[in-house]
Amino acid sequence: MNESASIIVQNLDKFFGKQKALKNVNLSITKGQIYGLLGPNGAGKTTLIRCLIGATKPTKGSLMMLGFNPTSQKTQVRGLIGYMPQTPALYEDLTAFENIRFFSYPHQKGNFFQRINEVIEFVGLTKRAHDQVYKFSGGMKQRVSLACALVHYPQILFLDEPTTGIDPKLRESFWQHFRDLTQQGTTILVSTHQMGEAMYCDRLAILHEGTLLADEPPRQLLWKQQAKIKLRRNNMVAEKLVSHYPDQLPKLLHKLGLDPAINRIEIEEETLESVVLKMINEHEKKLNQEGAQ
Amino acid sequence: MKNILSRIGVVAARVLNQLHRDRRFVAISILFPLIIIYFIKLVFDVLAPPTFNISPYAVPYAAFIVHFITFILTAIVLVRERTAGTMAQMFVCGYQQIEIIIGYLLAYTVLATVQSLLVLLELNWLFDLGFSVAQFASMYLVMWLLAVISMAIGMLVSNFARNEGQVFPFIPLVILSVILSGIIVPVEKLPEWAQVMSYLTPLYYANEVLQELISDGSLLDNWQMFVILPIYGLIVVGLATISLREKD
Numbered sequence: 001m002n003e004s005a006s007i008i009v010q011n012l013d014k015f016f017g018k019q020k021a022l023k024n025v026n027l028s029i030t031k032g033q034i035y036g037l038l039g040p041n042g043a044g045k046t047t048l049i050r051c052l053i054g055a056t057k058p059t060k061g062s063l064m065m066l067g068f069n070p071t072s073q074k075t076q077v078r079g080l081i082g083y084m085p086q087t088p089a090l091y092e093d094l095t096a097f098e099n100i101r102f103f104s105y106p107h108q109k110g111n112f113f114q115r116i117n118e119v120i121e122f123v124g125l126t127k128r129a130h131d132q133v134y135k136f137s138g139g140m141k142q143r144v145s146l147a148c149a150l151v152h153y154p155q156i157l158f159l160d161e162p163t164t165g166i167d168p169k170l171r172e173s174f175w176q177h178f179r180d181l182t183q184q185g186t187t188i189l190v191s192t193h194q195m196g197e198a199m200y201c202d203r204l205a206i207l208h209e210g211t212l213l214a215d216e217p218p219r220q221l222l223w224k225q226q227a228k229i230k231l232r233r234n235n236m237v238a239e240k241l242v243s244h245y246p247d248q249l250p251k252l253l254h255k256l257g258l259d260p261a262i263n264r265i266e267i268e269e270e271t272l273e274s275v276v277l278k279m280i281n282e283h284e285k286k287l288n289q290e291g292a293q
Numbered sequence: 294m295k296n297i298l299s300r301i302g303v304v305a306a307r308v309l310n311q312l313h314r315d316r317r318f319v320a321i322s323i324l325f326p327l328i329i330i331y332f333i334k335l336v337f338d339v340l341a342p343p344t345f346n347i348s349p350y351a352v353p354y355a356a357f358i359v360h361f362i363t364f365i366l367t368a369i370v371l372v373r374e375r376t377a378g379t380m381a382q383m384f385v386c387g388y389q390q391i392e393i394i395i396g397y398l399l400a401y402t403v404l405a406t407v408q409s410l411l412v413l414l415e416l417n418w419l420f421d422l423g424f425s426v427a428q429f430a431s432m433y434l435v436m437w438l439l440a441v442i443s444m445a446i447g448m449l450v451s452n453f454a455r456n457e458g459q460v461f462p463f464i465p466l467v468i469l470s471v472i473l474s475g476i477i478v479p480v481e482k483l484p485e486w487a488q489v490m491s492y493l494t495p496l497y498y499a500n501e502v503l504q505e506l507i508s509d510g511s512l513l514d515n516w517q518m519f520v521i522l523p524i525y526g527l528i529v530v531g532l533a534t535i536s537l538r539e540k541d
Contacts, residue, residue, distance in 0.1 A: 053385055055539050075387070083385045089378030093314045094307070102307050106300055106387030132314070148386070 005064075006031045006156055006187040007052065012061035014047055014210075021047040023210040025061070029189065029203070032182045036201030036218070037191040038276060043207040045191040046086060049158050052189070053083050066155060079107050082154030086161050086191075088141040092134035096125050096144045099133060104151035112151075119147040122177060124170060139165035146174070157181065159190040163197060175200050195273040208280045209287065221275055228268040245269070300388060304396025309403060322366055322404055326358045326412050334419045347420050348507045353476040353500045355416050356436050359409055360443045360496055364467055367401060367447030368460045376456055381539055390537040394448055394530060398441070405440035409433060431512050432503060438522045439499045445529040446495075452536040470494035475501070495525050 007029040014022040022044045029035045037045040050056040052063060054070035054077055063070050070077045090099045100116050109115070120129045123143035133141060142165055149157060157178075163171045175197070178188050182202075190201065198204055199218050206214040206221075214221060227245040229252065231238045242248035245267060270278075312319055333354055337347055374380040383393060413433050417424060424432065450463045471477065473487060474496035480488055491497045498521045505515040512519050 055381060055385060078385060078387045081385075083382075085378060085382065087378060089382040091307070091311060091379060093311050098307070098310065102303065103382060103386045105303050106296075148382075 008064040010062045013059045015059045033202040034188045036204045039207035044210040080155045082149035083158045084149040088145040097129045103148040107152040119150045123147045157188045213279045230266040300392040301396045305399040308400035363440045363443035364447045367444045368451045371451035384539045390534045394534045409436040442495045442526040449533040470496045
């Protein structure tokens with residue numbers, strides 16, 4: 001067992017009747033990491049988070065969070081985590097301040113009211129803190145929801161699509177704050193649809209139909225895939241497809257003998273989005289073949 | 294224990310705060326029973342002969358109206374918590390079942406206290422029932438207990454419903470209790486199986502005590518039936534607490 005792991009998931013299955021939401025998922029998330037969960041709708045991202053926060057019981061397998069089992073030691077686990085759901089779960093007729101105070105009351109630490117004001121300031125709602133939530137836009141509700149998850153200095157933060165409906169400037173400051181939190185030792189597990197955001201993560205899990213397709217740093221995921229290299233020699237263009245181009249490109253150039261006529265080298269790297277889509281399509285094809293057999 | 298009590302207080306304060314802001318909900322909860330009782334008065338005025346003793350019917354009917362409305366409003370409010378995701382969020386944030394149930398019960402008891410009092414005052418005024426202060430206070434206690442039990446039943450039912458629509462199949466059961474309670478037909482005249490079912494409805498015990506009070510008796514004269522009401526309430530609160538779960 002990894003000593004520095006905040007979260008350990010082993011052979012996790014979660015079935016809802018005949019529907020297999022998670023199939024044999026294995027993960028180990030290091031303390032102080034931003035760990036991203038990437039996948040299409042229905043991939044199992046939210047189910048995995050709900051298993052980890054103890055809101056749903058796994059069908060099979062084991063879970064450990066900071067040495068506690070979230071299913072049997074819910075009380076201990078819940079004092080250590082913060083959870084921001086995909087859809088803000090707030091009382092619309094209460095103010096932002098009242099919502100944050102209510103949801104963070106059981107695990108309050110230090111100067112409670114001062115801390116509430118701090119998180120309200122961080123999410124940029126100081127001027128609207130005493131307005132009822134039903135007057136807020138979707139993005140503002142997301143910010144209240146994030147504030148609720150942050151008040152009690154959680155050791156593990158679960159964020160289910162935290163920046164949906166947030167403007168780019170605030171999104172940038174959120175990610176900066178997440179990074180600051182990880183430097184203080186907080187582990188963050190974040191599910192997202194946005195590929196650009198996935199690049200902020202230290203490690204990325206790609207889920208599709210309950211199966212874990214990859215669990216690697218995002219940069220490594222990109223390097224593993226093919227890059228198209230275009231060598232323009234006078235008016236001729238030669239294209240080469242290479243995997244892991246930082247290693248392959250020098251070899252290619254050596255082979256070509258660094259022809260002085262080569263005046264331009266273009267590299268078309270696959271985007272994270274195309275890498276993920278390719279993995280999902282391959283998995284889908286495999287599932288269809290298995291189904292046909 | 295101190296933590297549990299303080300969290301119960303926080304849940305109750307939050308619900309009261311919401312009630313304070315949701316004037317329409319409070320108005321429906323309080324005015325609706327009063328309007329229905331007024332309609333009952335209009336019907337009795339036309340149908341009942343002048344010498345007819347109205348008390349054995351009017352008081353239990355009013356109790357039933359409080360029972361029904363309190364049940365349905367509590368059940369729907371709690372189901373709404375579930376569909377909005379705030380119930381799940383309360384659990385994740387560290388609130389326990391008992392804290393949620395008792396907190397809600399305390400807050401809604403404030404509403405039930407006002408509701409029962411206004412219903413009884415209106416009844417006394419409209420039908421000119423001329424109850425003594427002791428009779429009135431005893432009837433109020435019975436009606437208040439029934440309202441609290443109705444809230445607990447609403448909470449219990451809400452635990453088995455995933456949306457507001459799933460509460461509606463339970464409504465006929467509550468309406469059936471008016472037949473089973475002995476308000477319309479004496480329980481002894483019901484079929485044997487229905488008599489057994491009568492003992493499961495809180496309205497049966499409330500009606501038994503109310504009839505005793507209407508016929509100039511006191512709570513002590515039928516104390517066995519009266520004592521069953523708080524016991525019934527405690528059992529339902531216990532069941533509501535046990536069955537309140539975070540759903541998959």
